[in-house]
Amino acid sequence: MQHIIAQAGPAPLPDRALAALARRFFVPESTVFHFSAKRRLFGRTSVTLTTQSAFRFDVGTDATPDVLHVAFLLNGRMGIRIGGGPMRTLRPISGYTVPGWDAMTLEATEMTRGLAIQLPQSRLADRGVRVRSDSQPIDDAGSLGLPLRLFALSIVDSAWSPSGVGTLIVERTIEDLVVGLLLEGDGYAMDGEVLRIGLRARARAQIDARHRDPDLSPATLAAQLGVSLRHLQRAFEGSGDTVAHEIGRARAESAAVLLTMPHSAGLTISDVAAKAGFSSTFELRAGFKARYAMLPSEYRSHRLLAGTERNSAPRGE
Structure with missing residues (x-):
């Protein structure tokens, strides 16, 4: 066992x-x-x-x-x-x-x-x-x-x-x-709160597609979905997240991808912030630390070190 x-x-x-x-x-x-x-x-x-x-x-x-x-x-x-x-x-x-x-x-x-x-x-x-x-x-x-x-x-x-x-x-x-x-599958469906959860699913799909746009905010997202901001916020109540948190999460994940790309050392932290949709490096650092419990520079150093160790390992290991 x-x-x-x-x-x-x-x-x-x-x-x-x-x-x-x-x-x-x-x-x-x-x-x-x-x-x-x-x-x-x-x-x-x-x-x-x-x-x-x-x-x-x-x-x-x-x-x-x-x-x-x-x-x-x-x-x-x-x-x-x-x-x-x-x-x-x-x-x-x-x-x-x-x-x-x-x-x-x-x-x-x-x-x-x-x-x-x-x-x-x-x-x-x-x-x-x-x-x-x-x-x-x-x-x-x-x-x-x-x-x-x-x-x-x-x-x-x-x-x-x-x-x-x-x-x-x-x-x-x-x-x-x-x-x-x-x-x-039969029986797998949205929860009883069909409208609330359905709206959350639509909102997350839009966030995944548009989070790199720095103008995306809870208010602009609500307008695109055709609901009021309060209605959108209520859809996220009880889910453990907020609309703003979901946008920040998507941007932090995009920043993580940018930081681990080959030759990412050519991108400054300011470049990464702009490409991921953050309005400033301060916002990037705050959002990134909330998602990954470390700063973007620390994440980049950790990933680059891991890549170096992997590439330098003898063949067959």
């Missing part, structure tokens, strides 16, 4: 949690369990490719609360039972979404290969998506399940070493594909 968590787990677990998981994990008698994994982390999103021999896992406690799992069975067959329901057989290429691993059994009688994507449910809530409490199958035909699976497979290869820009883009692309996949 320590070997599995070390390779594919979301984070190191305390000994007590490991022991509890081990008591629920079974392999056929007189056999040796084989397991290997490749795991890549992109911000708060992870992609893991695993290969494992026959096993049964009676999950009792979710070690990853508030995380949505999107999983695909690539090879072999596996049974999945949720709660007291019947055992359902997954075949290649089966996919399913799992909001938590409580009261679930996974069982495979042969070698299987799987792909798992994990991302915070809070990010989906920010996008106006309500995550269902039960596991749901993914229809691979005619849905975003196929492009999501192919994209995740293309980036999990350990030989690929992404730049800072690449990491940011990959995290956002996976999130966009998962949001689209969930909204395609």
Whole structure:
């Protein structure tokens, strides 16, 4: 169990949690369990490719609360039972979404290969998506399940070493594909406050598209959406964010991309502020520190140092 968590787990677990998981994990008698994994982390999103021999896992406690799992069975067959329901057989290429691993059994009688994507449910809530409490199958035909699976497979290869820009883009692309996949599925819909959440989603889409315009403000955004400023502000109440915060977040993320671009040393902090939509370097520093807990100059130095170390590493490492 320590070997599995070390390779594919979301984070190191305390000994007590490991022991509890081990008591629920079974392999056929007189056999040796084989397991290997490749795991890549992109911000708060992870992609893991695993290969494992026959096993049964009676999950009792979710070690990853508030995380949505999107999983695909690539090879072999596996049974999945949720709660007291019947055992359902997954075949290649089966996919399913799992909001938590409580009261679930996974069982495979042969070698299987799987792909798992994990991302915070809070990010989906920010996008106006309500995550269902039960596991749901993914229809691979005619849905975003196929492009999501192919994209995740293309980036999990350990030989690929992404730049800072690449990491940011990959995290956002996976999130966009998962949001689209969930909204395609039956039962995944906007929350009960349809109008408020729908307006938030429209506002965030406009912010993503227009945040580099220094004239974009909560007032101008409300005018473009055809609502009053107060109406737009009310749509964000209770979401944990404000309209101004969302604009600042988008500009800070654009600044982070600019700071990690090759040859970004040629851009001054003032250049970065202007290109990202900030009205001044002071506003950039304040917004950037709120998003990344460091100043733009510190972020640039950290990323450039990481890139230098990666490029100077001996081949094969």
